[in-house]
Amino acid sequence: MKLVAEDLTVSRGGRLVLVGVGFAVAAGGALAVVGPNGAGKSTLLRTLAGLITPDSGSVRIEGDDDEPRERMHLLGHLDAVKAGLTVERNLRFARDALGGEGVLQAALDHVGLGALAELPGAVLSAGQRRRLALARLICAPRPVWLLDEPTAALDAAGQRLLERLVAEHRAKGGLVVAATHMELGFEDAETLDLGKSAARSRNSALMSRP
Amino acid sequence: MTSPHAALLSRDLALARGGGAGLGLVFFLLVVTLTPFAVGPDLALLRRIGPAILWLGALLATLLGLDRLLQADHEDGGLDLIHLAPAPLETMVATKILAHWLTTGLPLVLAAPLFGVMLDLGPAALGKTALALLVGTPALASLGAVGAALTVGLRRGGLLVPVLILPLAIPTLIFGVAASDPARDGFGPLGALAGLTLGYMVLGPIAAAAALRALRE
Numbered sequence: 001m002k003l004v005a006e007d008l009t010v011s012r013g014g015r016l017v018l019v020g021v022g023f024a025v026a027a028g029g030a031l032a033v034v035g036p037n038g039a040g041k042s043t044l045l046r047t048l049a050g051l052i053t054p055d056s057g058s059v060r061i062e063g064d065d066d067e068p069r070e071r072m073h074l075l076g077h078l079d080a081v082k083a084g085l086t087v088e089r090n091l092r093f094a095r096d097a098l099g100g101e102g103v104l105q106a107a108l109d110h111v112g113l114g115a116l117a118e119l120p121g122a123v124l125s126a127g128q129r130r131r132l133a134l135a136r137l138i139c140a141p142r143p144v145w146l147l148d149e150p151t152a153a154l155d156a157a158g159q160r161l162l163e164r165l166v167a168e169h170r171a172k173g174g175l176v177v178a179a180t181h182m183e184l185g186f187e188d189a190e191t192l193d194l195g196k197s198a199a200r201s202r203n204s205a206l207m208s209r210p
Numbered sequence: 211m212t213s214p215h216a217a218l219l220s221r222d223l224a225l226a227r228g229g230g231a232g233l234g235l236v237f238f239l240l241v242v243t244l245t246p247f248a249v250g251p252d253l254a255l256l257r258r259i260g261p262a263i264l265w266l267g268a269l270l271a272t273l274l275g276l277d278r279l280l281q282a283d284h285e286d287g288g289l290d291l292i293h294l295a296p297a298p299l300e301t302m303v304a305t306k307i308l309a310h311w312l313t314t315g316l317p318l319v320l321a322a323p324l325f326g327v328m329l330d331l332g333p334a335a336l337g338k339t340a341l342a343l344l345v346g347t348p349a350l351a352s353l354g355a356v357g358a359a360l361t362v363g364l365r366r367g368g369l370l371v372p373v374l375i376l377p378l379a380i381p382t383l384i385f386g387v388a389a390s391d392p393a394r395d396g397f398g399p400l401g402a403l404a405g406l407t408l409g410y411m412v413l414g415p416i417a418a419a420a421a422l423r424a425l426r427e
Contacts, residue, residue, distance in 0.1 A: 051293060051426055070296040078287025084225055096217030097295045 100140025277368025352414025
C-alpha cells in the first residue's frame with residue numbers, strides 16, 4: 001500500500017497555494033510537511049483527504065480499491081467535539097461514523113481520558129480535546145493518518161503518546177503525513193518543504209519520491 | 211457495528227434533546243395565539259383561515275433551527291468527520307434532514323390538532339390539517355437543508371436562509387392549505403402535496419450535498 005500524490009496544484013481564493021506538489025509515502029512510512037505559516041500545509045492535507053478539489057493532479061492509494069477518503073483519518077485544527085455530549089458519546093459518534101469497532105473505554109484509557117468518559121465535552125481543555133481526537137485514531141483503525149499540527153496544545157506526555165501511537169501505527173503498516181512546525185520525533189520521516197518556491201517544491205517532491 | 215447513518219441520526223437526536231428542540235413548538239404556539247388577537251374575536255373568520263394560520267405558523271417555526279442544522283458541524287469540524295465516513299454525503303445530509311424533521315417537524319404535526327382548537331377548527335379540519343402537515347413538513351425540512359448548506363460559511367447566514375427558501379416553499383404552502391380545507395372532497399391536493407414532498411426529499415439532499423462540496427475549504 002502506498003499513498004501517492006501527483007502534481008497537485010491547488011488555488012484558494014484565486015491565489016495559487018500549491019503548485020506541482022507530488023510525493024509518495026509507502027506503507028510504514030512517514031512524511032513531515034514543513035513550511036512557514038501560509039505555505040499550504042493544511043491545504044495539502046485537506047486536499048489529500050478530498051476536502052479540497054485540486055485544480056489539477058490526483059491523490060490515490062495504490063493497492064487499495066476503496067475510495068481514499070474512506071481509508072484516511074484527518075486530524076485538523078478543529079476537533080469536532082460537541083460540548084453537549086459526553087466524552088464517550090463524542091467518541092462513539094466519531095468511531096461509528098468512521099466505521100470503526102474499537103472499544104471506547106480502552107481507547108479513552110489509552111489517551112488518558114478514561115476518568116472523564118461521562119463528563120460533557122464542554123469541560124475539556126484544548127489539550128484534552130486533542131487527546132479525544134487521538135482516541136479516534138485508536139478505535140477506528142484506518143491506514144492513512146493525516147495529522148495537522150498534531151502536537152498543538154498537547155503537553156509533553158501527550159506528545160510522547162502521539163509518538164508512540166504513530167510508531168505503533170507505522171509498525172502495523174500504516175502511514176502518516178503530518179504538517180508541523182516543530183520536530184515531531186518520528187523515526188526516519190521524510191520531509192516535504194512547502195516553504196520553497198514553486199519550482200523548488202517540485203524538486204523536493206521529486207527527491208522525496210522513493 | 212453501527213452504520214454511519216445510524217450514528218449520525220442518534221447523535222443529532224441526542225443533541226436536539228440537549229436543548230433547542232422545543233423552541234419551534236413554542237414559536238408555533240405564539241403565532242397561533244397572536245393571530246386571533248390580530249384578526250379579532252370573529253369565530254367564523256378564524257375557522258375559515260385556521261388551516262392557513264397553522265400552515266404559516268408551521269412554516270415559520272420550521273425556519274428556526276435551520277441556521278444551526280449544518281453551521282454547528284461546519285464550525286467544530288464535524289462536517290470533515292462526516293465527509294470521511296464511508297457513506298455518500300447525500301445520504302448523510304438526508305440523515306441530518308430526517309433527524310431535523312423528527313425533532314422539529316414532527317412535534318409541529320402532533321401539536322397542530324391541539325393548537326387548531328384555539329382557532330375553532332372542527333374535527334374534520336383538524337384531522338386534514340394534521341395529515342397535510344405530516345405530508346408537507348418533510349418538504350420544508352429538505353428545502354431548509356439546501357438553504358442551510360448554501361449559507362454554511364456565512365457569519366450571518368441564519369438571516370439569509372428564510373429569504374432563500376421561502377419562495378421555494380410556496381407550492382408546498384398552496385397545496386398544503388388546499389389539502390387542509392375541510393370543505394374540499396377527495397385527495398387531489400394531498401396527492402399533489404405528497405408529490406412535491408417526494409421531489410423535494412430527493413432533490414434537497416442532492417442539492418445540499420452539492421452546495422457543501424462546492425463551498426467547503
